[in-house]
Amino acid sequence: MISMYKKYVKILKDHAIIITSPRLDILKFLDEHHTHPDVEEIYTSLKKKHPSLSRTTVYNSLEILKKNKIIQSLTISGSELRYDIKEGLHHHFLCKHCGRIFDISITCPNMNRTVAGGHHVEEVQGYFKGICKKCQTKEKERRNNG
Amino acid sequence: MISMYKKYVKILKDHAIIITSPRLDILKFLDEHHTHPDVEEIYTSLKKKHPSLSRTTVYNSLEILKKNKIIQSLTISGSELRYDIKEGLHHHFLCKHCGRIFDISITCPNMNRTVAGGHHVEEVQGYFKGICKKCQTKEKERRNNG
DNA sequence: ATTCTATTTTGTAATAATTACAATTTTGTA
């Protein structure tokens, strides 16, 4: 049972972060859901198995995971932060129609930049916004069938 | 007096947007302040010369200017939207220390992309975050002088 | 210039995301 968390226990230990079940659960959730959820989605999902969970704990846990660069937050939506396990730099696409956020794997010479305009760079985020593949298909079908 | 607004009147006319003084003022402000201000900064500045101005009007005006692609909003900060007159695509740098946002002119092959991962792209935003040139200098001085 | 109507502005109230904070609980260590 606890073995399901072994991987996440190790991550926290390696970063000298105190091991708690909210932290393990959040890490596991993000590892298993690469959908870039917001706090509310994470909270609602985990609350089912862990009814005493507090929203504040989700905020706090995400904060410490982020400070340790285990996860990253995306500001792509403009209204709420989205969270992502940090494994390999990649860019993101937000569909204005369905709201989903997709990973985009494109080569980008600026991805690993440490300097830009003379400033010291610590984070790089590439955001693309438009209409996703699936929403375009649906739209075409809607036009054809009426 | 009204001639100061000629340029902005033309922009609105060209887009068939009704000409109102809040819209002209906001456009002028963004044209003269390339600091990527948020709603509050715009509102506070313009309120001085135009005391009846409402915050809601600032939100509404920015919205219509954005819909017409005259301006763009940046989600870089993660807490509030920042606004920018849209003239030539460029990337942005946010200083985590002083909070300022700078234009970054770097070549980027993805800047004019219309497709990414099979999705239809309408907007591209490149965000860099770290410590700006000036804040780094200050920090060095602080360390040297004590 | 005057009238008229659609659109905009204004002010206030509502909502949504996030942060602050103090009491309670838990973790890691001794």
Next chain:
DNA sequence: TACAAAATTGTAATTATTACAAAATAGAAT
């Protein structure tokens, strides 16, 4: 097992943004 530091919880406060209705205004028609 006992203890202190750190985390979790629940609630209240704050901040950014949106909703909405009444008053004002822009632009077209007269």
